[in-house]
Amino acid sequence: MNPTPAPPKWARKLLSWFCRPDLLEVIEGDLEESFYDALDHHSSRKARRTYSLEVLKLLRPGIVRSFLPESFSINTSMWKNYTKIAIRQVGRHKLFTSLNILGLASSMSVCLLIIMMLNDQYSYDEFHENKDRIYRLIGDCQGHGAQLSLNYASAPIPAAQKLEEDYPWIEHGIPLILTGRNLTAGEKSFRKEGLWADGRMLESFTFGWTSGNSETALEEPNRIVLTESTAKTLFKDENPLGKSVNLDLPEDFVVTGVIPDPPHRSHIQFDYLASFSSLPALERDDHEALRTTNWDNAYQGHVYFMAKEGTPISTIEESLREMAAWATKNSEFNDFLFVPQPLPEVSPGDMNLGNQMGTEFPRLLLYILTGLSILILILACLNYTNLSIARAMKRAREIGVRKVVGARRGQVITQFLVESVLVSYLSLFLAICMLEFLIRGFFDLNPFIGVFFSFDRSPQIYLAFAGFALFVGLLAGLLPAIQLSKFQPIAVLKRLTNLKLFSYLGLRKTLVVVQFVFSLMFILTTVILIQQQNRLLSVDLGLSTENMVNVNLQGKSYEQFEAKLAQVPGISAVTGSAIIPAKGWNIGMRAHRPDGEELTLDCNYVTAGYVDNLDLEIIAGNVLPEQVPADSLTNYILINESAVEYMGFGSPEEALGEVLLENPNIEMNPDEVGSRFIIQGVIKNFHYMTLMNTQSGIRPYVLVQDPYQISYANVKVDGSDLTKTIAGMEAAWETMEHPFPLEYTFFDDEVMEAFKFFSMGTQILGFLGFLAIVISCMGLLGMVTYAVEGKMKEVGIRKVLGASEGGIIWKLSKEFMFLLAIAIAIAAPVTWFLNTQWLDQFSIRIPISANVFVPGLSIVLILSLLVVVSQTWYAARSNPVEVLGEE
Amino acid sequence: MNRKYLGEFEEVVLLTIAILLEEAYGVAIREDLKKRLERNVSLGALHATLVRLEDKGYLSSQMGEATQKRGGRRKRYYEVTQAGKAALKESRETRKSLWDAIPKASFEISF
Numbered sequence: 001m002n003p004t005p006a007p008p009k010w011a012r013k014l015l016s017w018f019c020r021p022d023l024l025e026v027i028e029g030d031l032e033e034s035f036y037d038a039l040d041h042h043s044s045r046k047a048r049r050t051y052s053l054e055v056l057k058l059l060r061p062g063i064v065r066s067f068l069p070e071s072f073s074i075n076t077s078m079w080k081n082y083t084k085i086a087i088r089q090v091g092r093h094k095l096f097t098s099l100n101i102l103g104l105a106s107s108m109s110v111c112l113l114i115i116m117m118l119n120d121q122y123s124y125d126e127f128h129e130n131k132d133r134i135y136r137l138i139g140d141c142q143g144h145g146a147q148l149s150l151n152y153a154s155a156p157i158p159a160a161q162k163l164e165e166d167y168p169w170i171e172h173g174i175p176l177i178l179t180g181r182n183l184t185a186g187e188k189s190f191r192k193e194g195l196w197a198d199g200r201m202l203e204s205f206t207f208g209w210t211s212g213n214s215e216t217a218l219e220e221p222n223r224i225v226l227t228e229s230t231a232k233t234l235f236k237d238e239n240p241l242g243k244s245v246n247l248d249l250p251e252d253f254v255v256t257g258v259i260p261d262p263p264h265r266s267h268i269q270f271d272y273l274a275s276f277s278s279l280p281a282l283e284r285d286d287h288e289a290l291r292t293t294n295w296d297n298a299y300q301g302h303v304y305f306m307a308k309e310g311t312p313i314s315t316i317e318e319s320l321r322e323m324a325a326w327a328t329k330n331s332e333f334n335d336f337l338f339v340p341q342p343l344p345e346v347s348p349g350d351m352n353l354g355n356q357m358g359t360e361f362p363r364l365l366l367y368i369l370t371g372l373s374i375l376i377l378i379l380a381c382l383n384y385t386n387l388s389i390a391r392a393m394k395r396a397r398e399i400g401v402r403k404v405v406g407a408r409r410g411q412v413i414t415q416f417l418v419e420s421v422l423v424s425y426l427s428l429f430l431a432i433c434m435l436e437f438l439i440r441g442f443f444d445l446n447p448f449i450g451v452f453f454s455f456d457r458s459p460q461i462y463l464a465f466a467g468f469a470l471f472v473g474l475l476a477g478l479l480p481a482i483q484l485s486k487f488q489p490i491a492v493l494k495r496l497t498n499l500k501l502f503s504y505l506g507l508r509k510t511l512v513v514v515q516f517v518f519s520l521m522f523i524l525t526t527v528i529l530i531q532q533q534n535r536l537l538s539v540d541l542g543l544s545t546e547n548m549v550n551v552n553l554q555g556k557s558y559e560q561f562e563a564k565l566a567q568v569p570g571i572s573a574v575t576g577s578a579i580i581p582a583k584g585w586n587i588g589m590r591a592h593r594p595d596g597e598e599l600t601l602d603c604n605y606v607t608a609g610y611v612d613n614l615d616l617e618i619i620a621g622n623v624l625p626e627q628v629p630a631d632s633l634t635n636y637i638l639i640n641e642s643a644v645e646y647m648g649f650g651s652p653e654e655a656l657g658e659v660l661l662e663n664p665n666i667e668m669n670p671d672e673v674g675s676r677f678i679i680q681g682v683i684k685n686f687h688y689m690t691l692m693n694t695q696s697g698i699r700p701y702v703l704v705q706d707p708y709q710i711s712y713a714n715v716k717v718d719g720s721d722l723t724k725t726i727a728g729m730e731a732a733w734e735t736m737e738h739p740f741p742l743e744y745t746f747f748d749d750e751v752m753e754a755f756k757f758f759s760m761g762t763q764i765l766g767f768l769g770f771l772a773i774v775i776s777c778m779g780l781l782g783m784v785t786y787a788v789e790g791k792m793k794e795v796g797i798r799k800v801l802g803a804s805e806g807g808i809i810w811k812l813s814k815e816f817m818f819l820l821a822i823a824i825a826i827a828a829p830v831t832w833f834l835n836t837q838w839l840d841q842f843s844i845r846i847p848i849s850a851n852v853f854v855p856g857l858s859i860v861l862i863l864s865l866l867v868v869v870s871q872t873w874y875a876a877r878s879n880p881v882e883v884l885g886e887e
Numbered sequence: 888m889n890r891k892y893l894g895e896f897e898e899v900v901l902l903t904i905a906i907l908l909e910e911a912y913g914v915a916i917r918e919d920l921k922k923r924l925e926r927n928v929s930l931g932a933l934h935a936t937l938v939r940l941e942d943k944g945y946l947s948s949q950m951g952e953a954t955q956k957r958g959g960r961r962k963r964y965y966e967v968t969q970a971g972k973a974a975l976k977e978s979r980e981t982r983k984s985l986w987d988a989i990p991k992a993s994f995e996i997s998f
Contacts, residue, residue, distance in 0.1 A: 023934065029953070029960030030913035030930055036956050037914070054930050062935035 005044035007035045011055040019058065020065040027058065078411070079418070086419040090426070097423065099782050100384050103775040104427035107373075107380035108472065109434040110771065113442065114373040115464055116455045121366060124265045124347040128206045131343045133171070133307045135316065137163075139324065139337040141298035148337040153346075155303040155338070156295045159323065163303075167319045169311040172200040174304040175276060176268070177291060183272065184246040185234040192230055194272035196279060202259075204306040205268070212241055212257025221278035224253040227261045230271045247274065249287055264454045267347045295327055296334055304343075316340045372768060379518060379772055381476040382511045383779040384420065387786075388480030399487045412485035420477025421470060428469040441767075445760055509819055512783060515776040516823035516860070517830075522769030524831040524856040528848060529762045532839065535846050541582060541751075542686025544615035548747035550580050551713040551729070556736050558607070558710040564735060565715065568728030572718045575613040576710035578605035581688040582751050589702060591677060592664035593647070599660065601643060602688065603702040605709035611638065611683065613716055620652035621681030624705045633673065636680040636705045643700035644682055652682035677704065714747075773860060777867050784816060784871045796880035805876040812872040813865075820864055824857060893978050899924070900936050901945060901975055905967050912951065912962040913937070937965060945971030 015031070016024060031054055038047040090097045125131060137155040140148040160173035177196040182189050195201075198218045202209070210228060217225050224245055231240040244252040253274060262269050282288040291297050307316060320338040327336040399412060439455060553561060558576040565574050579587060581604065589603040610616075611623045624636050639647075639655060649655040656679060663674025685698040717725050726744075733742040788795075795808055832848050839845045846852070893901070903919050904911040917933055920926050940946045951962040967975070 023938065025960050026913065026963040027930065027934055029957035029962060030917075030934070032958045032960070033914045033954070033956050034917075034930065057929040058931035058934070060931050060935045062938050063931060 005039060005047070007032060007051045008048050011052045015055050015058065018064050020063060023063060027063070031055070082415045082418040083422070085415065086422045089419055090422065095785065096387055096782060097426075099778045100387060100423055101427045101430060103380045103383045103778045104424065104472065104476070105430035105434060106771050107376040107775060108427055108431035108469070109438050110373045110768070111377050111468065112431055112435050112465060113438050114370055115468060116439075116461065117453060118366065118370065119461060119464065120265070120453050120455060121347065124267055125343050126265065127263060128343065130204055130206070130306055133309065133311070134204060134343040135305055135307065135340040136343065136346055137303040137305065137320070137338055138341045139298075139320075139339050141296070141334050141336055144328075144333065144335055148335055150337075150339060152298060153341075154299050154301060156298045156327070156336075157291045157301040157303065158293055158295055159327075159338070160303045160305065162323060163305050163319075166323070169308050169315055169319070170305055171308050172204045172306045174200045174204055174306065175292075175301060176201060176304065177276075177279075177301040179274065181247045183230070183234060184248075185243065188234070190233055192271035193269070194274060195268075195270045196276050197273045198276040201273070201304075204304070207262055207266075208260040210258040210260055211239075212255075214257060217257035218273060218275040219277065221275055221281060222251050222253050223256045223275040223278075225257040225259050225273040226255055227259055227271055229261050231255075231258050249282060250285070253278075295331055295336075298334075298336075305340075313340070313342075375518065376768060376771055376775070377472065379515050379775050381472065382515055383775055383782070384423070384476040385479045386508050386511045386779050387782040388416075388420070388477070388484070395484060396487055399484060403487070409485050413481045416481035416484055417474060417477045420481070421473030424469045424473030424476065427472075428465060432465070445763060508783065512776070512779060513819055513823045513826070515772075515779055516820060516864070517827045519769065519772040519776045520823060520827035520856070520860055521831050521834075522765060522772050523859060524827065524852060525835060526762060526766040526769045527852050527856045528831075528835050528839070528846070529765060531846050531852060532842070533759070533762065536842075536844060539687070539844055542616070542684060543581065543688075545582070545747040545751050547717050547719050548614075549715045549717055549726075549729075549744050550747055550750070551715060551733075552743040553711055553713060554743065558707065558713060561713055561732070561736060564732035565713075565729065568725060568732055570717055570720050570722070570725035570728070571715055573609060573613045573716040575610045575714045576607040576707070577610065577712050577714055578706075578709045580712055580714075580747070580750065581614075581686075583753075586689060589704070591660040591662055594659060594661060594664075596664045598664075599647065599700075601639075601646075601700045601702050603704055604688065605704050605706040607707055607710060608705060610703060610714070611681075613714055616686055617684040618681050619684050621656045621679070624680060624703070628705060628707060633675050635675055635677050637677045638681045638683050638703040639679055640683050640698070640701040641685045642698050643702060646700040655679050655682055677702075715744075773863060777863050780816065780864055781867045781871070784868050787815075788812060788871045788875045792875065792878065793884060795875050795878065796884040799876075799878075799880045800884075805873075808876040809869065809872045812875060813868045816864070816868045820861070824860075828853065828857075893974055896932070897936055897940055897945075898975065898978055899926075900933070901940065901967055901971055904946065904965050905972075905975075909964070911965045916965075940971070941965075943970075944968060945974055 012028070015028065019027060031051060034054070035047055035051050038050055042050075128134060136153065137159055138150060138153050139155065140151045141156065142148060142151075157175045157177065160175040163170050163173040175197075178193070179196055180191065180193045183192050184190075199215060202214050202218070212225065217223060224247075226234065226240055226245075234240065234245065235243060240255045240258060243255050245255060246252050259273070279288055279292050283290050283292060289297065289300060291301050317340060320340055324336040324338040327338075328334070402412060402415075551561070553576075562574050562576070565571055587603050587605070589601045591599050591601065593599065606624070608624045608626045608628075611618060618638075619641070621638075624638060629636070637660070641652070644652050644655050647655065647658075649658075658679045660677040660679070661674060662676070663672055665672045665674075683703070685701075687698065688701055689699075715729065729744070730742045791812065795812075798808060798811075835848055839848070899920070900916065903916050903923075906923075907915055907919060913930065913933060916937075917928055917930065920928050937946065937948075941948060945968055946965045947968050948963050948965045951964045953959050953961045
């Protein structure tokens with residue numbers, strides 16, 4: 001039996017767990033006093049039981065403490081305090097804050113752009129009501145035995161019907177075939193893109209409807225539905241219903257409906273819908289390729305389908321597998337693979353799917369852009385982290401006091417997070433302003449971009465921005481908050497000046513080095529791009545592209561056009577060719593030596609005078625003769641130097657007069673037919689392909705004189721009055737009675753097209769590089785400022801002891817120059833390695849050496865030197881008396 | 888109970904504290920209630936009320952001395968504030984006016 005009975009321990013423990021801390025002492029005391037009082041009258045067992053009961057009865061709202069984390073249980077006054085302090089901090093340290101805000105805002109604006117892009121791209125096809133049950137049929141169709149994988153977004157058209165017939169879970173099978181045609185109403189003709197479709201498409205998708213009867217509009221053959229803008233283009237303000245439109249097909253189509261223009265965010269785009277039922281007749285008469293019943297044509301149409309509500313995907317996949325097996329069995333040539341692609345997954349698209357319907361932006365590019373912008377954001381956040389930690393010394397006392405007064409670590413962390421989030425939101429405002437300029441610049445990059453993207457500014461977007469800013473604030477502020485909250489009050493309050501920041505210094509220096517490594521990489525790569533582009537531009541293509549207008553004959557006769565052009569002023573020469581060189585197009589030719597040896601060559605079909613027109617250089621023999629040989633099977637050809645070598649001639653002269661044969665057997669057998677090619681001359685090698693394809697040097701090439709294969713007129717203008725000349729050409733074209741307007745391009749513009757990739761890349765990378773270097777310099781500036789501030793006393797003493805200003809500048813700057821050297825040492829080889837990968841694709845490429853590193857590194861070095869010296873110079877100039885005098 | 892209306896128990900506790908003058912702390916209040924009103928009150932109910940009354944501003948408190956019996960823990964002494972006194976007075980007035988308003992005939996009770 002216990003000599004001194006005591007209250008039950010478990011009850012006490014329970015009490016101290018749930019009781020409010022401020023009440024605990026008193027209540028425990030009361031309980032114990034009552035216990036001992038009770039012992040006077042009752043047994044200890046009863047007293048203990050009473051105690052326990054009392055404890056249990058203390059489980060009441062006013063007494064039980066809050067179990068939520070401290071930051072929530074504390075009422076709003078703490079948040080008010082944090083906000084107040086945060087705002088004061090921001091106001092007091094203007095330099096620090098503005099550096100941070102600028103850096104964060106610049107990088108945030110890039111991220112905001114990406115967010116808008118992602119939002120745009122991922123919300124394609126959202127407007128369809130049935131989007132959860134609509135699928136696209138994708139898969140593959142290859143010869144028997146081939147390896148099948150997801151290769152095509154297109155599918156055999158008969159599949160739509162079969163799906164409807166064989167599978168009960170199908171609601172609609174929807175075939176769609178792209179068709180681009182000339183629509184003619186009255187005298188005007190317009191080229192428009194449309195779809196062969198029927199009512200099933202209108203019912204399943206949610207494209208809306210304007211006028212006409214949507215249920216029957218596309219039922220009968222030879223009916224057409226126009227979009228509102230197409231209707232306007234063709235019929236102005238008249239009611240189009242009932243009118244006829246000619247589609248270059250035997251029968252006119254009657255307009256039975258008008259539909260609103262498909263929204264931008266729809267991968268299915270069209271100017272008109274023509275009734276699907278017209279196809280069988282057209283296929284019969286060869287106006288359209290056989291698709292509606294041909295399983296083997298899996299390339300020219302698309303099949304969508306809508307499943308009934310609640311159909312599980314497994315059923316669909318199973319059925320499609322079944323259908324593929326059936327198709328494979330019944331096909332003479334091909335194996336099939338069918339897979340359902342849910343509508344939401346169609347765009348952004350998979351680059352590997354061939355025959356895509358329309359504007360599907362490749363997902364890969366989105367990922368790359370997102371990655372780059374995250375990189376920039378990280379750089380800016382690193383800045384914030386760095387600068388905050390640098391400020392740690394100054395805040396140390398505040399933190400110490402807070403802790404002594406009772407702040408828990410979590411509260412200190414929260415306080416600093418409030419600060420960083422505040423800075424983040426301030427940056428957001430600035431970023432949104434910058435965004436406007438950024439968007440304008442983005443669309444200016446390339447006209448194509450407007451096709452892919454349209455940005456809207458919905459509340460949803462701004463909500464996303466706000467959430468993003470919160471995330472950034474938390475991310476950037478987390479590290480400094482954790483570090484700062486570690487400060488021990490005692491150490492801090494006793495003013496131990498050599499606070500252990502060494503580990504932090506290591507961290508901060510690493511951060512700066514990382515920032516500069518990335519900036520260097522961006523800038524160096526930009527320099528490489530610019531130089532490579534210049535190098536390529538300066539290559540002598542070997543042909544003249546100046547003052548040359550290439551006209552697409554669009555099927556009309558070259559001779560006719562040439563004759564008409566004789567009347568037009570300002571034209572110095574006209575020749576014809578099958579393709580335009582230096583654009584990346586190519587025609588392959590197979591011929592034989594008389595002894596039967598087979599040759600493979602690249603070629604172009606041209607008219608006489610081509611050599612002179614394009615300023616090619618003849619090194620042996622003659623140019624193509626004016627008169628074509630009467631025998632249409634004989635053609636004069638010119639070959640290039642590589643061809644001479646390829647064919648085994650010792651010199652160009654040896655090749656003259658040699659004959660090549662299309663069909664090697666005609667020499668033997670007079671019944672066989674084939675063309676004969678007589679080598680009339682040899683031309684100097686020139687770049688008939690784009691510079692990017694000439695990795696292995698210039699290949700053997702032939703210019704064949706063949707007036708029947710001409711598709712383009714090469715018109716050399718003398719530049720005297722260009723507008724008049726063009727007008728004259730257009731007039732001449734009009735008389736050719738072609739429904740379409742004159743199509744022409746300037747040769748040198750076309751060649752520049754190939755460099756489009758370069759200029760876009762340069763602009764984007766250059767911009768990012770600029771951003772990165774600015775952010776890094778700001779980070780450096782902040783760090784140098786604080787380091788220097790901390791060293792002021794040391795500087796003062798040194799000056800008193802006789803150190804020179806230059807010496808001081810050097811001593812202070814040394815440290816940072818060393819960091820920069822490390823960054824260069826890392827960035828240079830990495831940049832060299834990465835860029836060599838793609839530069840090796842070019843046969844003509846710049847070496848990555850001093851020519852690249854000198855300008856790139858100088859930019860970075862100069863900027864950072866400026867930053868560092870500006871601060872150290874100021875320190876070196878300071879008056880030691882002032883510095884040492886303050887306490 | 889909100890605002891200016893005193894609950895029955897609150898009123899009783901306030902009055903007891905007023906009675907106890909300098910000695911009004913948890914156990915003492917409880918003892919007095921048991922002795923005077925023969926009312927058993929749990930420490931839980933009591934302390935909850937004391938805290939609430941203090942929050943309302945009707946009580947003020949200060950820490951007192953620790954004793955052996957309490958295991959070295961201090962007591963908290965309560966005192967009725969002016970606001971508390973005013974609330975008590977008002978409550979009394981309210982009761983009185985109600986009693987006065989009862990017509991002779993319904994309650995044959997003499998005051």
